[in-house]
Amino acid sequence: MENWQQLAILVYALVNLVVFAKGYYECKYRKNAYGLTPHLNLLGIIAWGDAVVFGPFWIVASLISYLLNDWYLFLLIISVFWVLRSVGETIYWFNQQFSSKVYPWNKPESLPWHSVFHNDSVWFVHQIIWQCVTVVSIIFTIYFTKLWLASRF
Incomplete structure (x- = not known):
């Protein structure tokens, strides 16, 4: 390293x-x-x-x-973390769409993108943003796994 x-x-x-x-x-x-x-x-x-x-x-x-002394392991840990974190956030925002309880910090008008999506459809947008993060994280995880394994053998 x-x-x-x-x-x-x-x-x-x-x-x-x-x-x-x-x-x-x-x-x-x-x-x-x-x-x-x-x-x-x-x-x-x-x-x-x-x-x-x-x-x-x-x-x-x-x-x-x-x-x-393993840089690739560090990057791999970060990417795996983001796979799990983004899946969790995707589930959270999916559930928020169907929940009757709305937390103050999740009111549609207080969320980013509300100026474009003027109602609770903003929850759907947050869900798919996190799905995109999941996809990118999985790709990075595969790539960093390849680099990490190549550095070991």
Whole structure:
């Protein structure tokens, strides 16, 4: 693994340590587990409660990849994570379409794309966006698996 890759993994772990600490504070002391975190979506963290779980996950994944000196393993972990995360979000938004309970953060008018889809059809749009993320994540998972296996043999 090259130096910049090692540095990237360590920075990723450090960022997630900070995010975990902030998420813990938001959940425990501010009672804000459902507070949205759009600036952390690239880490798979949609709400502060996610940060409390995913922060340690990403720290451990980063450290394992770093200690094994394996950049491709790191990329593979990220892509597999996104397969599972996006499938979960797809199911969530599918269920939201048929649920009678609407959370304040899921009101159609508060969601991105509402300016284009002016009613609860925006839930369908979120579902298919996450389906697209699933497809891209599966493709990356296959590709990174190939690279990872090739680097081992």
